[in-house]
Amino acid sequence: MSQTLEARARHLMKDPIGFFDNSITKMHRMPKEEVEALQRIGMSIRFKEHSKSIEILRNLTQRLGITEVKEFNDLVPLLFPHTVFKSYPPALLDKKRFDLLNQWLNKVTNVDISKVDVSGCDSIDAWLDRMDQQTPITIITSSGTTGTISLIPKGKEAFHYGMRVWRTFLFQTFGEEPTKASLYPDVDVIWPNFAGGRLGSLRLADYLKTEFTGGNERRFHALYPAALDTDLTFLASKMRAAASRGELDRLKIDPKLLARKAEFEAMQARAPQEMAAFLDKCMRELRGKRVLMIGPYNMLHDLAAEGLKKGIRNVFARDSAIMTGGGLKGYKVPENWRELVKEFLGVDRIQEMYGMSEVGVSNWACEAGHYHVQPWNIPYVLDPDTNEPLPREGVQTGRAAFFDLMNEVHWGGAISGDEITIDWSTPCRCGLASVHIHHDIMRFSEKQGVEDDRITCAATQQVTSEVIDFMRGYES
Amino acid sequence: MSAFNIPLFIRGQVIEQNWVQFGGRGGSAPFSAPDPQQYVDQLPLDSPIALRDLQEVSFAEILDLLEELGQALNFETNRYVQQAYAAALEAAPYPPSMLQGSYIGLPIYFARDRVREIAEQSIGLDYLEGWVGRTLQDGRQLRVRAFGARALHIPAGNGALISAITIIRNAITRSDGIIKIPSNDPLTATAIARTLADVAPNHPLTKHLAVGYWKGGDVAVEEKLYRPEHIEKIIAWGGFASVKHVTRYIQPGLELISLDPKRSATIIGPEAFASDEILEEVAMRTACDVGTANQEGCSCARVVYVLCGTDKEGLAKINRLGELIYEKLQQLPSHLSTKAKSFNRELRDHIEATRMDDTFYRVIGAKENEGGVIVSQFDEAVDYSPLLSGRVANLVPVDDITKVADAVTAYTQTVGIYPDSLKEQLRDLLPLFGAQRLTSLGYACHVAIAAPQDALEPLRRMCKWIVEETCDPRAVTPLWRLPDLP
Numbered sequence: 001m002s003q004t005l006e007a008r009a010r011h012l013m014k015d016p017i018g019f020f021d022n023s024i025t026k027m028h029r030m031p032k033e034e035v036e037a038l039q040r041i042g043m044s045i046r047f048k049e050h051s052k053s054i055e056i057l058r059n060l061t062q063r064l065g066i067t068e069v070k071e072f073n074d075l076v077p078l079l080f081p082h083t084v085f086k087s088y089p090p091a092l093l094d095k096k097r098f099d100l101l102n103q104w105l106n107k108v109t110n111v112d113i114s115k116v117d118v119s120g121c122d123s124i125d126a127w128l129d130r131m132d133q134q135t136p137i138t139i140i141t142s143s144g145t146t147g148t149i150s151l152i153p154k155g156k157e158a159f160h161y162g163m164r165v166w167r168t169f170l171f172q173t174f175g176e177e178p179t180k181a182s183l184y185p186d187v188d189v190i191w192p193n194f195a196g197g198r199l200g201s202l203r204l205a206d207y208l209k210t211e212f213t214g215g216n217e218r219r220f221h222a223l224y225p226a227a228l229d230t231d232l233t234f235l236a237s238k239m240r241a242a243a244s245r246g247e248l249d250r251l252k253i254d255p256k257l258l259a260r261k262a263e264f265e266a267m268q269a270r271a272p273q274e275m276a277a278f279l280d281k282c283m284r285e286l287r288g289k290r291v292l293m294i295g296p297y298n299m300l301h302d303l304a305a306e307g308l309k310k311g312i313r314n315v316f317a318r319d320s321a322i323m324t325g326g327g328l329k330g331y332k333v334p335e336n337w338r339e340l341v342k343e344f345l346g347v348d349r350i351q352e353m354y355g356m357s358e359v360g361v362s363n364w365a366c367e368a369g370h371y372h373v374q375p376w377n378i379p380y381v382l383d384p385d386t387n388e389p390l391p392r393e394g395v396q397t398g399r400a401a402f403f404d405l406m407n408e409v410h411w412g413g414a415i416s417g418d419e420i421t422i423d424w425s426t427p428c429r430c431g432l433a434s435v436h437i438h439h440d441i442m443r444f445s446e447k448q449g450v451e452d453d454r455i456t457c458a459a460t461q462q463v464t465s466e467v468i469d470f471m472r473g474y475e476s
Numbered sequence: 477m478s479a480f481n482i483p484l485f486i487r488g489q490v491i492e493q494n495w496v497q498f499g500g501r502g503g504s505a506p507f508s509a510p511d512p513q514q515y516v517d518q519l520p521l522d523s524p525i526a527l528r529d530l531q532e533v534s535f536a537e538i539l540d541l542l543e544e545l546g547q548a549l550n551f552e553t554n555r556y557v558q559q560a561y562a563a564a565l566e567a568a569p570y571p572p573s574m575l576q577g578s579y580i581g582l583p584i585y586f587a588r589d590r591v592r593e594i595a596e597q598s599i600g601l602d603y604l605e606g607w608v609g610r611t612l613q614d615g616r617q618l619r620v621r622a623f624g625a626r627a628l629h630i631p632a633g634n635g636a637l638i639s640a641i642t643i644i645r646n647a648i649t650r651s652d653g654i655i656k657i658p659s660n661d662p663l664t665a666t667a668i669a670r671t672l673a674d675v676a677p678n679h680p681l682t683k684h685l686a687v688g689y690w691k692g693g694d695v696a697v698e699e700k701l702y703r704p705e706h707i708e709k710i711i712a713w714g715g716f717a718s719v720k721h722v723t724r725y726i727q728p729g730l731e732l733i734s735l736d737p738k739r740s741a742t743i744i745g746p747e748a749f750a751s752d753e754i755l756e757e758v759a760m761r762t763a764c765d766v767g768t769a770n771q772e773g774c775s776c777a778r779v780v781y782v783l784c785g786t787d788k789e790g791l792a793k794i795n796r797l798g799e800l801i802y803e804k805l806q807q808l809p810s811h812l813s814t815k816a817k818s819f820n821r822e823l824r825d826h827i828e829a830t831r832m833d834d835t836f837y838r839v840i841g842a843k844e845n846e847g848g849v850i851v852s853q854f855d856e857a858v859d860y861s862p863l864l865s866g867r868v869a870n871l872v873p874v875d876d877i878t879k880v881a882d883a884v885t886a887y888t889q890t891v892g893i894y895p896d897s898l899k900e901q902l903r904d905l906l907p908l909f910g911a912q913r914l915t916s917l918g919y920a921c922h923v924a925i926a927a928p929q930d931a932l933e934p935l936r937r938m939c940k941w942i943v944e945e946t947c948d949p950r951a952v953t954p955l956w957r958l959p960d961l962p
Binding site: 055056059060080081082083084086087088089090091103104107147148241244245246247248249250384385415417444455457458 | 630631632633634638658660692713714715718735737738739772773774776818819821822824825826828829830832833835836837854856859861862865885886887888909910
C-alpha cells in the first residue's frame with residue numbers, strides 16, 4: 001500500500017472531522033471507491049493492532065485461524081455479537097466482585113486496567129467512578145432483558161470526539177459549507193432526561209452541558225438535575241430477568257436499593273406531570289431562542305399536537321436543532337408528525353440519527369430520511385439466521401453489523417440486533433454519495449414472536465410482569 | 477397464498493367457506509380459516525340442558541368409541557391425519573421424522589386401557605358412572621357425582637399429543653368442548669374431530685365437540701364467546717401472553733384452569749461419577765431429557781445442576797460430563813430429536829459471546845443447529861437460561877445439596893434426578909420452591925398422562941362435583957329442632 005494512502009487512512013481514523021475540513025458535505029460526497037480504499041486499509045490497521053492487544057479478539061482469530069483481513073467480508077467472522085459486552089456473569093455485579101469484573105474487562109479492552117484498585121467500591125456507581133478516575137476509559141452501560149447490563153469500555157477522548165461529531169452534524173446542512181454559527185453553536189440545550197448517569201445517552205449529558213452552551217451550564221436544562229443510579233438500572237434488569245425465570249420470590253435486593261425503589265416509583269408516578277411542567281417551562285422561557293432539543297418521537301409529537309391545538313407555533317429560532325430517535329417503543333404517531341413538530345417548534349428540519357453503543361458511530365439521516373453511514377464506519381447486512389454477509393449490491397434487508405475504524409480501546413466490529421435495509425446500488429435521492437440505510441429499522445426481538453399466536457407449554461423469555469415495568473420509563 | 481386451510485368443525489358439521497387469511501408474519505406460514513366473526517355465535521352450546529345426552533352415555537360406550545376413534549386415526553389411511561401432518565410440516569418447529577413419529581403414535585393414546593387408567597387415576601370411575609354414596613358422621617347420606625361442564629380449551633401447539641389429550645379429557649369428563657386451535661399445531665384437533673364424526677356421526681361425543689381457529693386475543697370473537705352463559709371453564713395451556721389475556725374474561729361462573737408455562741431442570745448426584753459406565757448412562761439419560769422434542773416442551777431439561785464440587789477436580793468431572801452429553805445428544809433417534817429446524821437468534825448471540833472467553837463458561841458444540849452444552853465453571857447458571865432451546869443445556873457444578881434448590885423456581889415443572897435415592901432426599905424440599913414433578917433422570921419427557929399435571933388435577937377440575945344428600949330427621953338432627961341457646 002502506498003504510504004500516502006495509509007497516512008490518509010490513519011488521518012481518517014484519528015480525526016475524520018479534520019480530514020473533511022469540518023464539512024459534512026465533503027464527508028459524504030467522497031466517491032465510494034475512494035472511501036472503500038481507505039476503509040480497507042483502516043480495517044487492516046485495526047486488525048493488526050487489536051488482534052494482538054485485545055485478548056478476546058486474539059482468541060477468536062486463533063480459533064478461526066484468521067491472520068489477515070483484506071476484503072470487507074474477511075472481517076465478518078470477527079464481528080462480535082452485541083452480547084459480548086454482557087457476557088460476564090451477572091453474579092459478579094451482584095456480589096460486587098469488581099476485581100473479577102476488571103479481569104473480564106481487561107480481555108475486552110486493550111487498555112491495561114489490571115492495576116486499578118477497586119477496594120472499597122460498594123456500588124456499581126462507585127466502581128464506575130473509580131474507573132473514570134484511574135483509567136483512560138469510561139464505561140458506558142445499557143440495560144438488557146437477561147438480567148444484566150452491558151459494560152462497554154470507551155476511550156474518553158474518543159467518546160468526547162463522538163460529541164464533536166454530533167456538533168458537526170446537528171447544525172450543518174448537507175450541501176452547504178459550514179459556517180461559524182453551524183460549527184460553534186451557542187444554544188440552550190433542552191434535555192428531558194436525567195442530567196447524568198452511565199447509560200450511553202446519559203453519559204452524553206456532561207458534554208452537552210459544555211459543548212453546546214458556550215460553557216454556560218445554566219443554559220443546560222435537564223428534566224431531573226440528578227444522575228440516574230446505575231445500581232438501580234441493574235436492579236431493574238435483574239428484576240426483569242427474575243420475573244422471566246419465576247424467581248421474583250427469592251430475589252434478594254440490597255436494602256439500600258430497596259429503600260430507593262419506593263422513591264423512584266413515586267418519581268415515576270409523578271413523571272408525566274413533571275415532564276409536562278418541564279416542557280411547558282422550556283417553551284415559555286426559551287421562546288424565540290436558538291436551542292438544541294433532544295427527545296423521543298412520541299414526546300415531540302404529543303408536545304406539538306397539544307401546542308398547535310392551543311394555537312401556538314414557531315416556538316424557537318429557526319436555526320435551532322431538534323433531534324429525535326430511539327424507536328417508537330410501541331407508540332403510534334401519525335405519518336405527518338414531522339410537519340406538526342416543525343410547525344409548532346418553528347424549525348425547518350428534525351434530525352434523526354441511528355447508531356449502536358457497541359460500535360459508537362452516529363449515522364445521521366438526510367432530508368430523504370435515509371441514514372448515511374459515516375466514512376469511518378463499514379456497514380454490513382447479514383443473513384439474520386446464519387450471519388453470513390449478504391451481497392454488497394442491490395437492495396438487501398437483514399441484520400445490521402458495523403465495523404468502526406475509530407474505536408481504539410475495544411474491537412470495533414459488532415453485530416446488532418436490528419433489521420435494516422440498504423440499497424447498495426441506487427444513490428440516495430438527496431445527492432450524497434455515501435451508503436444509506438432505509439429509515440425503517442426494527443429490532444429482531446420486537447419482530448420475533450410478536451402476536452404470532454403460537455402457544456407452547458414451555459415458559460419463554462417473553463414473560464412480562466407489572467413489577468418489571470418499574471424503571472422502564474427512566475431508561476429512555 | 478395460504479399454505480393450508482383450517483376448516484371449522486362445529487358439532488359434527490364441517491364448514492369450509494368464507495375463508496379469511498391469518499398468519500404469515502415472523503416466518504410463520506400463512507393459512508386460512510372460515511371468518512370467525514361469522515360463526516362465533518354457532519360455537520357454544522344452545523342451552524346447558526343440551527349436555528344431558530352426553531351424561532347419559534355409559535363410560536363403557538365412551539371407551540368403545542375412543543378405542544374405535546384411535547384405530548381410525550391410522551396415519552397410513554386417514555387423510556385428515558395426513559393433512560394434519562402436512563400442515564404441521566409448515567407450521568411446527570419439527571422435522572418430518574419427528575412429526576411422523578408423533579402422528580403414527582397417536583392411536584395408542586386412545587386405547588381402552590390407557591383411557592380407563594386416566595379416568596380411574598384422575599377422577600375415579602365410580603364418580604363418572606353414577607352417584608357415589610357414603611354416610612357422614614352426622615348421619616346424612618351423601619352421594620357425589622362428577623358431571624361434565626361446558627369447557628373451552630386453549631391447548632399448546634407443541635405436539636400433536638396435546639390435542640389428543642384435550643379431546644380424550646373432554647370425553648372422559650363428558651364435557652362439552654370448544655377447542656381453540658394454536659397456530660403451531662393447526663390441524664391435529666380438527667383431524668381427530670373429523671375422524672370422530674366419520675366413526676360416530678350423531679353420537680353425543682361428536683355433538684359436544686367444536687374445533688376452530690380464531691386469533692388468540694381477538695376481542696371481537698372472544699367477548700362473544702368467553703361468557704358464563706356459554707362457557708363454565710377455560711382450560712389454557714402455557715403461553716404466558718395467552719393465559720394473561722384470558723384472565724380478563726374470568727368472572728363468577730367462568731373459571732380458569734391454567735396449565736402455566738413451565739420449564740424443567742435436572743439434578744445429578746456425585747454417584748454419577750462412580751464409573752465410566754455409569755457416567756455414560758447418566759449422559760445418555762440427560763441428553764434424552766434435554767433433547768426430546770428438540771427441547772420445545774415444558775418438561776425438557778435446560779439447566780442441569782451437578783453435585784460434583786466447584787474445585788479443579790469437580791470442574792474436570794463436569795466438563796467431561798458435558799462432552800459426553802453433547803455426544804449423546806447427537807446419537808438420539810431421529811423420531812425423538814434432531815438438529816433444530818431453526819435456532820433462536822438471541823440465544824445464538826449469547827452463546828457466541830460466551831464462547832469468546834472460557835474463564836466462566838465452556839461451550840461445547842452449538843456451532844450450527846446441532847445443539848450444545850454450556851458448562852459453567854462456577855456455581856451459577858448463565859443469565860440467559862430462559863432462552864435455552866434447540867437442544868442446548870447449561871451444566872452447573874455445585875458443592876453441596878443446599879445449592880441445588882437454585883434449580884427450582886416458581887416456573888419449574890419437572891426435575892429429573894439421578895440417582896433415585898437423591899430424589900427421595902429432595903422430594904419433601906423441592907416442591908416448596910416450585911417443583912411439581914420429580915422423576916428418574918431420563919424420564920422427564922416420558923410423561924404419564926394419568927398423573928396430576930402442573931401440581932393440579934385438571935380432570936377433577938374440569939368436572940362439576942355435584943352433591944345429592946338425604947337427611948332423615950330421625951338420623952340427622954334437624955336445625956328446626958335445635959334447643960334455644962341458654
